[in-house]
Amino acid sequence: MPFELPALPYAQDALEPYITANTLSFHHGKHHNAYVTNLNNLVKDTDLASKSLEEIIKATAGDASKAGIFNNAAQVWNHSFYWQCMKPGGGGTPTGDLAAKINADFGSFDDFIAALKTAAGTQFGSGWAWLVKDGGTLKVVKTLNAENPMTNGQTPLLTIDVWEHAYYLDYQNRRPDYVQTFLNSLVNWDFVSQQLAAA
Template identity: 70%
Template sequence: MAYELPPLPYDYEALAPHVSSDTLKFHHDKHHAAYVTNFNKMVEGTELASQSIEEVIKATYGDSSKTGIFNNAAQAWNHTFYWNCMKPNGGGTPTGALADKINADFGSFDKFKEEFLAAGGTQFGSGWAWLVLDKGTLKVTKTSNAENPIALGQTPLLTMDVWEHAYYLDYQNRRPDYAKTFVDSLINWDYVAEQFAAAK
């Protein structure tokens, strides 16, 4: 069954002024849509067509003969996850069990924020910054290009897209400004908490 491009979980204007409607239209309707289309074309008629996109990501990671499938599957999944990690009037700090776990594993929310911003800011070239659960411990990681935690045996809880098309129309080359805005004003901590609760 073909993987479908999910609609954005909010209107194009909903994240303004932090992320413009133009950015969301290009990013979702062009970039994300292209990954979904390419993925479906590549697996059509193969044994992978009947597998979930998560299973395809795990099965094709590290297989040089299936790099194209992995890249498009992972990018299709990454973007769907990324949209859900943001919401209008987001940001702030998490609460409850997730907040307790962040404080326990990082020392404080501010320490987590520092590590997450550093991961996004120091990722050379295209990629992603992540908050993951790895063998019971929260960690901040970064990945290049399409790579994601699912392929590495980790559970993703939060991601920030640091490919240029995620922010260039709004921030030009100021990736650190975009990253700070993402953390302070966009993160959907309710969604992150749901991922954490499901992973425990």
């Protein structure tokens, strides 16, 4: 079966005023959709066509001859995950096991947020900032372009897309403002908690 563009988990205008319907129409409808289309074209009639996104990402990571496949597969996965990391009325602070684990591994929630904002703000060019589970420990990492922490044996729990197309229509070059708004008003801690429980 060809890969398909997953529907957004909320209405296109549901994240306004923080992320506008205009941004989501381009980011989801054009950018994410293009990765899906490109991936399907690249894997058609190959042994990768029957594999999952995760299997394709792991099978092609670091292989220069399959860079196009990796980049498109990882971007399909990264974006599908990113949409889930946000919700209308999001933000605030996590609770339960996630809150306890963050406090244990980072020292405090504030220290975790500082690390995540630094990763998102210092990723040069395009990429992603992540909260991951690495072995038994939570860590903040950043990746370039389409890279995904799963290729390093880490389990993604949360991501912030810091490609310019994620925020430029709403925030222009003010990436720190977008990241702060994501954390204050959009992040879906319930989803992150579910990822931790499943990791």
